[in-house]
Amino acid sequence: VLLKNEKKTLPIPSGVKSIAVIGPLADSKADMLGFWSAAGQWEKCVTLLEGIRNRAGSNVNVLTAKGCNVNDNDLSAINQAISVARRADFVVLALGETKDMSGEAASRSSLDLPGHQEKLVKAIYETGTPTIVVLMNGRPLTIAWIAEKIPAILETWQLGVQCGNAIADVIFG
Numbered sequence: 001v002l003l004k005n006e007k008k009t010l011p012i013p014s015g016v017k018s019i020a021v022i023g024p025l026a027d028s029k030a031d032m033l034g035f036w037s038a039a040g041q042w043e044k045c046v047t048l049l050e051g052i053r054n055r056a057g058s059n060v061n062v063l064t065a066k067g068c069n070v071n072d073n074d075l076s077a078i079n080q081a082i083s084v085a086r087r088a089d090f091v092v093l094a095l096g097e098t099k100d101m102s103g104e105a106a107s108r109s110s111l112d113l114p115g116h117q118e119k120l121v122k123a124i125y126e127t128g129t130p131t132i133v134v135l136m137n138g139r140p141l142t143i144a145w146i147a148e149k150i151p152a153i154l155e156t157w158q159l160g161v162q163c164g165n166a167i168a169d170v171i172f173g
């Protein structure tokens with residue numbers, strides 16, 4: 001679901017030579033199936049990073065950084081993410097919830113992005129590199145700051161095995 005697309009941010013412009021795929025869910029096969037990962041073969045999932053690499057082709061340099069984990073206080077990788085974002089023409093931020101954060105017996109006390117993901121978004125936003133947010137989650141999330149500042153937001157839920165290719169098709173147009 002395309003929640004927002006201001007300033008013709010999407011599709012990714014054809015002249016982009018480098019894309020940074022940043023975030024704790026950018027390359028997390030285990031979280032692509034969400035709550036259904038116990039019954040699925042998550043190791044066969046195409047992550048967002050893989051989907052973007054598949055779609056971008058050999059003329060686009062795809063960079064990556066995790067930035068932070070989904071649900072802890074470790075910010076030791078945020079500076080690497082900032083550096084990667086500054087070297088890119090375009091940033092795709094993959095944020096949301098892990099596979100075990102929604103479904104049966106998986107209540108949360110807050111609908112905010114878990115952990116320090118919002119700090120990661122703010123740090124990447126400060127680089128000035130054109131940025132979109134791709135949300136991967138099993139429930140609605142409160143994203144007021146992101147909705148106000150980030151020009152393009154895509155809600156993908158937890159799409160399944162081919163999610164990376166499907167999301168790449170949408171963001172490349």
